Amino acid sequence: MLFVLLSGIAFMIMGHGLQTSLLGVRAGFEGFPDYAIGLVQSAFYVGFVFGTLSGPWFVRRVGHIRTFAAFASVASMATVLHAIAVDPWSWIALRALTGAALAGTFMVSEAWLNAIATSASRGRILSLYTLVSLVAYGASQLFLTVARPESFELFVLVSILISASLIPLSV
Secondary structure (H helix, E strand, O other): OHHHHHHHHHHHHHHHHHHHHHHHHHHHHOOOOHHHHHHHHHHHHHHHHHHHHHHHHHHHHHOHHHHHHHHHHHHHHHHHHHHHOOOHHHHHHHHHHHHHHHHHHHHHHHHHHHHHOOOOOHHHHHHHHHHHHHHHHHHHHHHHHOOOOOOOHHHHHHHHHHHHOHHHHHO
């Protein structure tokens, strides 16, 4: 079970890491002003706070698996919409939406990890989770080289990675 959870988390974080870097690079290519690029990147954290506060409400209403699936789907859709609506204000809204959605997925994932941990294994599980997160985030940067940031392919790759996080957790 631990491997399943960590593999889903790894896909999610790889998608998130690639998206974070891609948006900054692509916004520069699109000629966004520096302040707009900062607002796009900061909007993630505004959304993350909202997702942290609203996530428990969703879990109580529909359960952990459905909450994770819904939030992952929203994050995947928001990523593709970045390639369609290329302007700072749309990206700010989409980035906030992504932050809220990823907060929900991380909340559910960490709740699952906490549920399977015993007092004796909690430290090892937390350190393994941190290791997987950092490796996945670092590895995500390598995906910037598989396509031109000016094209839509990297946005699709982010969406695929986020969608792939659903597979191990749903099956």
